[in-house]
Structures are given as structure tokens and as C-alpha cells.
Amino acid sequence: KHLSFLPASMYTEIQRDQPDSGNILNQPDYIDGNPNLIKPKKLLNPVKASKSHQELHRELLMNHKRGLSMESKPELQRVLEHRRRNQLIRQKKEEEEAKKLQSPFEKELLKRHQRLDQLEKEQEKQEDHAPEFIKVKENLRRTSTVTGKEKAA
Numbered sequence: 001k002h003l004s005f006l007p008a009s010m011y012t013e014i015q016r017d018q019p020d021s022g023n024i025l026n027q028p029d030y031i032d033g034n035p036n037l038i039k040p041k042k043l044l045n046p047v048k049a050s051k052s053h054q055e056l057h058r059e060l061l062m063n064h065k066r067g068l069s070m071e072s073k074p075e076l077q078r079v080l081e082h083r084r085r086n087q088l089i090r091q092k093k094e095e096e097e098a099k100k101l102q103s104p105f106e107k108e109l110l111k112r113h114q115r116l117d118q119l120e121k122e123q124e125k126q127e128d129h130a131p132e133f134i135k136v137k138e139n140l141r142r143t144s145t146v147t148g149k150e151k152a153a
Helices: 008-017 021-026 051-066 075-101 104-129 132-152
Strands: none
16 A cells, blocks of 8 residues: 555554554464463473582582683593593402412413414415415315225214
């Protein structure tokens, strides 16, 4: 509507009588003061309402007022590092105790077992480098000796 022919006072009265759709959205109806309407209440944040959060916040404010610097690492990180350190110390102690409890016989058995493992690894490496026909020939020898022994038995 173009109302340039109306005086300014009449234009404002028409605007007051015809509310904009934007005005309705901007101004909720509970502002009018109608006693029959229930006014909404702001919801409480359960985190901020908890006692532990309030105590922590109060402690942080007091430390800030005193000028105490905050610790460089959070508490959780410090606890995790402490646990890791204790676990490493415990593992080292267990390994040392296990070494002390080993008899000379057990130590010698362990050395022999390690030597056998090394020999097996070396044989596997040599077999891997050997040509295919040599591997097949060795397999044939093994099977022929097994079948020969079975026939003899």
C-alpha cells in the first residue's frame, strides 16, 4: 500500500491497527500481562545446578582472586601419567624378580631354546632362496623314506 496522500498521524494509526506478522513473532503474548496465561520459566542447566559444579566454580574463582596460577596439566592427565609410571615400575620389578628366581638350569634351557629358534629361522631363509625343483626333490625324498619305512614295518 502506498499511503503518501494520508497525513502522518493517520498513517501511524493505521499501522497500529494492522500489526505486522514480524511484530507478532517478536513480541510474545505473555508480555501483555494477561493473568490467565502461564508465563514460561527458564529451564535449569543440570550441570550448573549440581553442587560439585558450583563448588568447583567457587574454588576456581577463589584461586583466580588470590592470583594462584592454574596447574599446567589437568588432573585427569596427571592421574593417568602417575598410573602409567607406577605400571612401568611394577613391570620392571616383576621382570627383575623373574630373573632372580630363574635357576642356572632354566637359564641354560632358555639359551638353548633361543639358539634352536635362530637355527630354524636360518634354515627357513635358506629354503626360501633355494630353487623350486630342489624343494620338490627334498619333499619326494621325505615321502619316499616314510613310505619305505611303512612298508618295512
